[in-house]
Amino acid sequence: MSICFDHNATTPLHADVFDAMRPWLTERHGNASSLHRAGREARAAVEAARAQVAACVSAHVSQVIFTGGGTEADNMALKGVAAMREPARMLISPIEHPAVTDAAESLARTGWQIDRVAVDGEGRVDAADLERQLAAGDVALVSIMIANNETGVIQDMADISRIVRAAGVWLHTDAVQAPGKLGFDFAAGGAHCASLSSHKIQGPQGVGALIVDKQLDMAPLLHGGGHEQGLRSGSANVAGIVGFGAAANRAMAHGQAEIAHMRDLRDKLETGLDAMPGITRFSANAERLANTCQFAVAGYDGEGLLMLLDREDIAVSSGSACAAGTGQPSPVLLAMGIDPAIAQGAIRVSLGPQNTLEEIQRFLLVLGRLADGGGVAMPGSISASVLG
């Protein structure tokens, strides 16, 4: 039986979510901008989903702008704020998702200065450095993710937003990993805008949202019919949005129980890992998402180990799925000051609510076997044996 331990990359569509989407994929096919009945029904479904997503993150319904996914939401936040003013400075952390890092780098080509706020060895943003960088002036936007997709490290957003707001600067947070794994309260006054993604919470791929505080002045990324309050044009992906709403609703209803379940499994996994030789766990002393554990096994290359586990029908990730295949050690771990040779060996386990104790036990068994047998193997010879 296959085991999926890669829920930070994507999650299976939940059956209840699929049921909610189904009518909107078949007989109910109105365009949500049309004025006739089929259109108005589609519009009502989109608005109901907007309320569900808003409730899930304690936002006001008018603050939810649906997008084509988390990447688009991140791009929209950074470029939308940048478009409203002359180039200035933007602060990001060095452990951001590529959607933030690369969007920021694209702005650097248009005259923006992108500076990184230091993180400590556990991957936590250094508040003193953030204050120093803000004090240097001319910062238009700070973007710091609430929870990291690789290490699972949770930032102290209350402290970060207090510092950023005191400097009179806008704050964006990539909150894609938060719902369903961590309570996220937009209204509590942390960030001015936050990115969400549906397929990380058992919703469909291809839909996300940017939660936007109305006082934030931003330009749209996509121009056209003026959908989504003029901030995101394009015919509404009705089925996708309905699915996102249903998934958000589920996350809200079952989140606490699922988090407790995943935390219990993850802790058992880590107890097992700590008993094995040659295991380095990352961010072990920081507050982390309940479902995430990133570690390296001595003597193994992360991607090689991933392939060996895949042969055993166990799906894990080596760092971010988006950076997979590049062969480079995780920039997140390097930013934390981890030795590149160790970072190269990193794999990530990210659990979902459906995972079981039996799966944890089987994983530990397989890993234990590999760790014993592979302690002296070089990355090259492992790839060769896998590919050969």
Added chain:
Amino acid sequence: MPRRRHWRPACSTPCSACWSRRRPIRTPRTRRGAPPQHIDYAAHTLADLINARARDLVWTSGATESINLALKGVAEFAGGEPHIVSVVSEHSATLESLAWQEKRGTRVTRLDIDAHGRMDLDALDAVLADGAALVSVMHVNNETGVIQDIAAIGAICAAHGVALHVDAAQSLGRLPIDVTAMNIALLSVSAHKIGGPKGIGALVVRRRTGLAAQLHGGGQQRGLRSGTLATHQIAGFGAAAAHVTASRDAEQARLGALRDRLWARIARLDGVMRNGAPAQVAPAFLNVSVIGVHGEALRTGLVEGAPGLAVSSGATCSAASGQSSHVLRAMGRTPREAAASIRFSLGLSTDAIQVEQAGARFVAEVERLRSLASAA
């Protein structure tokens, strides 16, 4: 409740054609290796439909994103103060993108259309003598169904060495498209106009077309469009493309005959004008202006009455704004005529009985409104 008739496939279509293929692949967990196979299948099917290479497709969240990517991507790649030539009757995704770019240093020329909705090819030729980074034209107009002569436009662009972007959201699956023969550098398409799911589109980017990415991140799709691919959506797009490939010519002939029948029924009324020259309008479309009735009253009467007709006035996207059609006004219709316009767009579910009923409903509603007006 009266049965509703769907007259608006120009704004969206039922997803039945793509359903059977989509269902099995979404339910099981996607194994590594499986999604690309489905994406490849979809890419090849769609590419074959327009004579492109599968590897030239960039998946997007829909035609609006494709158009934004094409217009902004070419301008950014060109740098400096690029010149973009387009047409006044374009979709809002094009017009609004260009208006945005214009404020940021792009020079925009908007060519006029004639009373039939067609652009002047000599004017295009003349304006390109100035040089341009891009020409952007929609193949079939979303309001009137008027077809632009893309092959001729492509030839003019090629003669001037200017890249051509075609908004084919309304023509994919309805008219033959050959990006190679028509000299099209960039082509925007959308799944939900051909019976596929909403929220997925594509931009065809042919070789040697300079384009700067507009969404940055994981570097998916050769860095041209980052973001996790919505696999089930792409599979749905591919299945819809396969369906229209098999059925296009017969279906368009059927819709053309139904459209002509609907017009014959409506034309018995006095003071009804057809918008767009019949020979240059795509088969699924009928756009009429009615003299002597209030446009909003007519639309409301048709949509809210029994049996309700799902029709529109103007583009879906601008429906809520209450403005009369910029396309019809550019064709020389008065604001009042443009406001009193109704668009019928026929699709897979439209049949002869519906056409007869819709024609009768339309005639009755116009006569009712006119008698009210004369009584007042």
